[in-house]
Each structure stands twice: as structure tokens, then as C-alpha cells.
Amino acid sequence: MKTKYGHLTYCSNIHPGESWSDHFSHLQKNLPLVRADLSPDAPMGIGLRLANEASLELIKPEIITEFQTWLEREGFYVFLINGFPYGSFHKTAVKENVYKPDWATKERLDYTLRLFSILSxxxxxxxxxxxxTPPISYQFFDATDSDRKQRIAVATKHIINVLFHLIQIEKDSGKTLHLDLEPEPDGILGNVELWVQWFLDVFLPLVIPEIQTKWGLTKEVAEHTVRNHIRICLDVCHSAVSFExxxxxVKLLKKNSIQVGRIQISSALKVVFSEQPKETMDFLVSFDEPTYLHQVVIRSDDGKLQSYPDLSQALQRGGKPFEEWRIHFHVPVFLDSYGLVSSTQKELVELLNLHKEFSITNSLEVETYTWGVLPKELQIPMAESIIRELQWVKKILESERSFGVTR
Structure with a gap:
């Protein structure tokens, strides 16, 4: 839905299924209920998650025409697509496979080009x-620095291919589309600083001369074109986990004129080991589930950071007094605590307040996808869950001074 601070939606990766019929059935069931509550008098935007299998179906003219007819009739529009998870994302062990195929593969390139053709x-x-899209790849896929450099080089060339495709789409249709690379802990571009370093030191120097040659543009126009089509996806859960x-x-992105393609509105788990450390550790075991990666970053009382690829490894280490843990687990944004542990809702509210001040992006997407693996007492019906999340975000955006609410 359109708000004073941009288009607000939720990401449909909350819904299970890999085929287009799976995706569409969930949209038909849930979206009208959400719009009736939140945007009854105006069209509502969709953040569409399309698995590779679903994209191969939706690209067919008769299928996409049917979807377009439904969108127009029901009062919806698609302006975002989540192209991070390529394959299965629910009810199976995803873990680091969420990065596969990565940007060093033709499969990832072809999938992403298909998504842009659909979105256009x-x-x-x-x-x-x-x-x-993923932050190039998962850092633990490579055994040596040389292997990682080679992977980055191949991936960067593939991303350039996407950029050329987006430039051509804009020339042909007038529509501006952008690829939003999403930093995530343990990704090759694991945080915002690493993303900016890659963009400035690797991507821009390589691609600007190619654009100048291919389209006969000046260096300044070529650079502006790149920045318009290659953007960062700012996932607030991920940045909070990394203690960014x-x-x-915001200062780093503004200083380097990096455009934010979208803010993914999300919260991580936060654990402060002060009182009841044993009870807290026992409670955390209920979040150690086999589906998703739950990277953990621990800040000790002297400020040093230590990271673990998954929650199970951090649990083996155990918690120590005065430590703070941040856990990659997209918990509901409207809550700031879960019994003995809390969330990074405070950090999320801070980022939303900065967005209200500086207009970071025009696309806001709630990304809470872990409903199915949350402890049972935290689960409620899907449409109700989505509405509750979006209502909370609207309240934060509309309030003059926001500190977060828990009900």
C-alpha cells in the first residue's frame, strides 16, 4: 500500500510451495483479507516470492495474463520480487543451500533474468x-582465498549481464528496474561495509568502461546508470545480527551515493546473558530448528565480536555472563520479547525513524518468514499474522516519535 514513506508490503516467501499454482493459491487466499483490513480503498502492492519452478510457469503468456487479470480485478500490483531463494524454502532443510545456485552459476543468472522479464x-x-538476490555467495563454499576471488570474478560478470539487460528494458519500456543485492552474515558480501567495498572497488571500475563502450555514454552518465540499476537490499534483521x-x-550509503532498492523490515533474536543463563540456554534450544541458517554473532563485555555459522554451534559453546547474542531468526516485528529472550525491535524502529528522516528508499517490505518454525505458542493464522505485522509498521511510520510497541 502507498504510504507517506513509500510503498509498504510484505514478502510472500512467508507462504510455502515452489510451483506457481502453490504461490498463486496462497496469494488468492490471504491477500484479499490483508487488503480489506489495511488498504480497502486503494490498490495494494505485492512483494512476490517466485521460486525457479514458479518462474518457469509464470513467464508463459497465458499464465501471466491470467495473473495480471486477477491483480487488476482484486486491486493489487507487483513492484518487488524476492529472488534470493531459488528452490525449496519451506518444510525441508534449506540451511546454506539457500545460496545455491550462487552468482557464479548460469542457473542464477538465467533465473534472475527471467524474474526481471516477469517484473517488467x-x-x-x-x-x-x-x-x-544473494550477496554473491556463501563464504564457506570456498576453501581458499584464490577460489573465492575466482567466484567473485565470475559472479561479477554475471551481474554485469543483468545490468545490461536492465538498461535495455528501460530503453525499450521506460521502466526502471533494479537488482537489490542483500548483505547477510556469512555471505561474501556479509555486511553493508563489504557490499560498498565490492561495489566501489570491484564493480564500478569494471563495468563503467564497458557501458561507455557499449552505449557511447560519458563516464558520469555511465556511473549514474549503474547506480540506478544496482542497489543494496537493506535487511534490518541481517544488519542487527552483525551489530551494524x-x-x-545510513551515513556510509549517503556518502557513497548508494541507492537502497528496498528496506526489508525484519527483526532478529537478541539474548543478553545476565540473569538465568541456564534457563535462557534451555529456552534457546527451542529455536534451534533444522530448516534455516541461524547465524549467531556474540558480543562480549569488552566489545569483541565472535560469529558462528549456525545456532547449534553457538549452543554447544554456551552463554557467558554479560554477553549479548544476536541470532538470525526472522521473528515477528510487532513483538520485542519472547519470554527469556528479546528481539532487535529497538534497532528496527531506529532504522525506520532514520528512513522517515532521510527517505532511504521508496520500497518497504516486511520479511517475516519463519512462522512455520517458531515455537507453537507464537503461531497464529497466516492472514492475521501478516495484518498484525503491517499494522505495527504503519503505526511506527505514522507516529511522530517511535520507540516500538509490543501489542
Whole structure:
């Protein structure tokens, strides 16, 4: 839905299924209920998650026409696509496989190009659209620095291919589409600073001369074109897990003229080991589930950071007094605590307040996808869950001074 601070939606990766019929059935069931509650008198935007299998179906003219007819009839529009998870994302062990195929593969390139072809047909005139994607790859896929450099080199060339495709789409249709690379702990671009370093030191120097040659543009116009189509996806859960400071992030992006394709509105788990350390550890075991990666970053009382690829490894280590743990677990944003542990809701509210001040992006997407693996007492019906999340975000955006609410 359109708000004073941009288009607000939720990411449909909350819904299970890999085929287009799976995806569409969940949208038909839940979206009208959400719109009736939150945007009954105006069209509502969709953050569409498309698995590779679903994209192969939706790209067919008769299928996409049927979807377009439904969107128009029901009052919806698609302006974002989540292109991070390529395959299965629910009810199976995903873990580090969420990065596969990565950007060093033709499969990832072809999938992403297909998503942009779909988005270019669905996107209404006058609105920019983006596809989110992994931060190149998972850092533990490579045994040596040499292997990682080679992977980055191949991946960067593939991303350049996507960029050329987006430039051509804009020339042909007038629609601006952008690829939103999403930093995530243990990704090759694991945080915002690493993303900016890659963009400035690797991507821009390589691609600007190619654009100048291919399209006959000046260096300044070529650089502006790159920055318009290659953007960062700012997932607030991920930055909170890495203990990144929100004000520092915003200053870094502003200083280097990095465009934010979207803010993914999300919260991580936060654990402060002060009282009841044993009871807290026992409670955390209920979040150690086999589906998703739950990277953990621990800050000791002297400020040093230590990271673990998954919660199970951190649990084996155990908690110590005065430590703070941040756990990659997309918990509901409307809550700030879960019994003995809390969330990074405070950090999320801070980022939303900065967005209200600096207009970081025009695309806001709630990404809470872990409903199915949350402890049972935290689960409620899907449509009700989505509405509750979006209502909370609207309240934060509309309030003059926001500190977060828990009900």
C-alpha cells in the first residue's frame, strides 16, 4: 500500500510451495483479507516470492495474463520480487543451500533474468521495481582465498549481464528496474561495509568502461546508470545480527551515493546473558530448528565480536555472563520479547525513524518468514499474522516519535 514513506508490503516467501499454482493459491487466499483490513480503498502492492519452478510457469503468456487479470480485478500490483531463494524454502532443510545456485552459476543468472522479464510485464507505469538476490555467495563454499576471488570474478560478470539487460528494458519500456543485492552474515558480501567495498572497488571500475563502450555514454552518465540499476537490499534483521550501527549505515550509503532498492523490515533474536543463563540456554534450544541458517554473532563485555555459522554451534559453546547474542531468526516485528529472550525491535524502529528522516528508499517490505518454525505458542493464522505485522509498521511510520510497541 502507498504510504507517506513509500510503498509498504510484505514478502510472500512467508507462504510455502515452489510451483506457481502453490504461490498463486496462497496469494488468492490471504491477500484479499490483508487488503480489506489495511488498504480497502486503494490498490495494494505485492512483494512476490517466485521460486525457479514458479518462474518457469509464470513467464508463459497465458499464465501471466491470467495473473495480471486477477491483480487488476482484486486491486493489487507487483513492484518487488524476492529472488534470493531459488528452490525449496519451506518444510525441508534449506540451511546454506539457500545460496545455491550462487552468482557464479548460469542457473542464477538465467533465473534472475527471467524474474526481471516477469517484473517488467507486471510493474505498473510510474513505479520502480526491484528483484532481491544473494550477496554473491556463501563464504564457506570456498576453501581458499584464490577460489573465492575466482567466484567473485565470475559472479561479477554475471551481474554485469543483468545490468545490461536492465538498461535495455528501460530503453525499450521506460521502466526502471533494479537488482537489490542483500548483505547477510556469512555471505561474501556479509555486511553493508563489504557490499560498498565490492561495489566501489570491484564493480564500478569494471563495468563503467564497458557501458561507455557499449552505449557511447560519458563516464558520469555511465556511473549514474549503474547506480540506478544496482542497489543494496537493506535487511534490518541481517544488519542487527552483525551489530551494524544504523546511523553509520545510513551515513556510509549517503556518502557513497548508494541507492537502497528496498528496506526489508525484519527483526532478529537478541539474548543478553545476565540473569538465568541456564534457563535462557534451555529456552534457546527451542529455536534451534533444522530448516534455516541461524547465524549467531556474540558480543562480549569488552566489545569483541565472535560469529558462528549456525545456532547449534553457538549452543554447544554456551552463554557467558554479560554477553549479548544476536541470532538470525526472522521473528515477528510487532513483538520485542519472547519470554527469556528479546528481539532487535529497538534497532528496527531506529532504522525506520532514520528512513522517515532521510527517505532511504521508496520500497518497504516486511520479511517475516519463519512462522512455520517458531515455537507453537507464537503461531497464529497466516492472514492475521501478516495484518498484525503491517499494522505495527504503519503505526511506527505514522507516529511522530517511535520507540516500538509490543501489542
Amino acid at each position: 510485464q507486471l510493474l505498473p507505469a510510474g513505479i520502480e521495481g526491484g528483484v532481491s 550501527d544504523n546511523q553509520t549505515i
